[in-house]
Amino acid sequence: MATVTLETAAEQFAARFAASGELSRSGARYIPGGYSRHSLTFGPHAIYVERGEGAYMHTADGHRLLDFHNNFSCNIAGHDHPHVRKSLLDLVQRGYSFGNPMRHEHRLAEMLCERVASVERVIFSCSASESCLSAIRIARANTGKDKVAKFEGGYHGLGDDFMLSLHPFRELFPGPANNPIAVPNTAGIPRHVRENVVVLPQNDLESCARILQAHAAEIACVIMELQTGAGGVITLERDFVQGIRELTRKLGIVMIIDETITLRAGYHGMQGLYDVQPDLTVFGKMIGGGVPIGAVGGRAEYFRMAEEGMVYHSGTHHGHPLATAAGIATLEVMDQAAYAKLNTQADRIRKELGAWAAAKGYPFIVYGVGSHLGYEITDGSARTYRSCRDMIRRSVEPKMQTFAFEMANRGVFPMYRGQIALSQPMTDGDIETFIGTAQSVLGDMF
Ligand SMILES: Cc1ncc(COP(=O)(O)O)c(C=O)c1O
Numbered sequence: 001m002a003t004v005t006l007e008t009a010a011e012q013f014a015a016r017f018a019a020s021g022e023l024s025r026s027g028a029r030y031i032p033g034g035y036s037r038h039s040l041t042f043g044p045h046a047i048y049v050e051r052g053e054g055a056y057m058h059t060a061d062g063h064r065l066l067d068f069h070n071n072f073s074c075n076i077a078g079h080d081h082p083h084v085r086k087s088l089l090d091l092v093q094r095g096y097s098f099g100n101p102m103r104h105e106h107r108l109a110e111m112l113c114e115r116v117a118s119v120e121r122v123i124f125s126c127s128a129s130e131s132c133l134s135a136i137r138i139a140r141a142n143t144g145k146d147k148v149a150k151f152e153g154g155y156h157g158l159g160d161d162f163m164l165s166l167h168p169f170r171e172l173f174p175g176p177a178n179n180p181i182a183v184p185n186t187a188g189i190p191r192h193v194r195e196n197v198v199v200l201p202q203n204d205l206e207s208c209a210r211i212l213q214a215h216a217a218e219i220a221c222v223i224m225e226l227q228t229g230a231g232g233v234i235t236l237e238r239d240f241v242q243g244i245r246e247l248t249r250k251l252g253i254v255m256i257i258d259e260t261i262t263l264r265a266g267y268h269g270m271q272g273l274y275d276v277q278p279d280l281t282v283f284g285k286m287i288g289g290g291v292p293i294g295a296v297g298g299r300a301e302y303f304r305m306a307e308e309g310m311v312y313h314s315g316t317h318h319g320h321p322l323a324t325a326a327g328i329a330t331l332e333v334m335d336q337a338a339y340a341k342l343n344t345q346a347d348r349i350r351k352e353l354g355a356w357a358a359a360k361g362y363p364f365i366v367y368g369v370g371s372h373l374g375y376e377i378t379d380g381s382a383r384t385y386r387s388c389r390d391m392i393r394r395s396v397e398p399k400m401q402t403f404a405f406e407m408a409n410r411g412v413f414p415m416y417r418g419q420i421a422l423s424q425p426m427t428d429g430d431i432e433t434f435i436g437t438a439q440s441v442l443g444d445m446f
Pocket residue numbers: 072126127128129130132155156157158225229230258259260261284285293294
């Protein structure tokens with residue numbers, strides 16, 4: 001007999017995080033919803049934070065939470081890492097806003113080129129949203145074509161061209177699975193933008209080939225995450241991704257891999273794990289060490305910029321020294337050994353918790369590549385998902401919400417939408433805490 005239900009978990013959440021609820025309400029006097037990131041709402045409201053320290057954060061309600069959210073996977077070095085802090089403080093003392101470049105962006109660009117084999121040139125912006133827009137502009141400029149192909153369930157930030165067929169809500173998936181139709185995920189997307197976006201099905205190479213071939217004369221680029229995040233965690237399979245590489249090369253379509261989250265999968269990115277080299281790569285999140293950043297990298301020939309009459313790229317804060325300094329320090333922390341440790345810890349969660357849930361007969365799955373994992377409470381009909389359609393059909397939303405509330409109630413903060421992201425300061429004890437807390441919550445739910 002379940003002792004934890006959505007009602008009890010939500011009631012306890014409201015009581016434990018009452019100060020956060022109050023802050024959301026008072027903030028709403030000036031900011032719609034109380035804060036500027038729609039995605040922070042964790043049930044009724046966001047949890048406000050006072051400070052972070054290593055793998056933990058302290059909330060405005062006086063609770064210490066083990067942070068498995070890590071700003072939607074961004075904080076791979078955790079909170080207030082001494083190496084990152086030092087590089088920021090050194091810079092702050094010298095000034096950090098000039099109408100002049102500083103050296104930091106050179107080093108960060110160099111580090112990305114050293115780590116990611118397909119990258120020879122890099123341009124920075126302030127967010128991955130902006131860099132995704134720059135990437136498609138580069139693709140359009142280089143091909144003379146206009147259309148963008150994206151995957152159903154794929155997220156590439158706020159740009160109009162990307163806010164289509166993203167979130168796994170049943171009513172937003174019209175059209176057959178092998179021929180999806182682009183539907184907006186927000187009001188305000190112009191019709192001409194919708195008409196210029198082609199939507200592809202995940203892990204279905206035959207259908208992708210048919211769709212891409214049919215529109216090849218108009219499609220400038222295919223943009224893809226190798227493992228999705230905001231649209232729910234789905235891993236694109238290695239053979240499938242290599243198949244898309246071959247197809248795009250053959251059809252004269254620029255292949256863009258958005259590694260905003262997946263750079264944390266391995267020292268050479270997830271493209272390194274898959275041994276695939278796209279034409280362009282988008283970076284974000286972890287390469288700014290927690291300070292806003294985005295970047296596009298790729299083969300040199302694509303980076304013919306305004307001076308050559310090609311692509312204009314500029315912004316007041318592009319390549320900001322704070323972001324590039326924190327990014328360099330973060331990548332320095334994330335050497336090969338740090339990646340190996342983090343991925344071993346993530347594997348442990350996947351294997352131990354997954355096997356435990358399967359043995360108990362609980363409809364809970366945990367999966368993914370690297371240190372950003374997906375978890376789902378299913379209707380019991382599947383233990384793997386190959387597409388976001390699988391996910392929406394089979395995941396049980398009220399149970400997912402109950403689990404997320406109750407994890408937070410018991411001191412562990414996951415992403416409410418079925419994701420966790422580890423950070424470098426996590427100890428094996430922290431991993432055991434996560435596994436143990438999840439087991440106790442699931443034991444009380446089923
Ligand atoms: C894969 C991917 N691309 C792009 C973005 C947009 O990044 P930003 O929020 O920095 O604009 C995100 C953000 O979550 C993302 O996960």
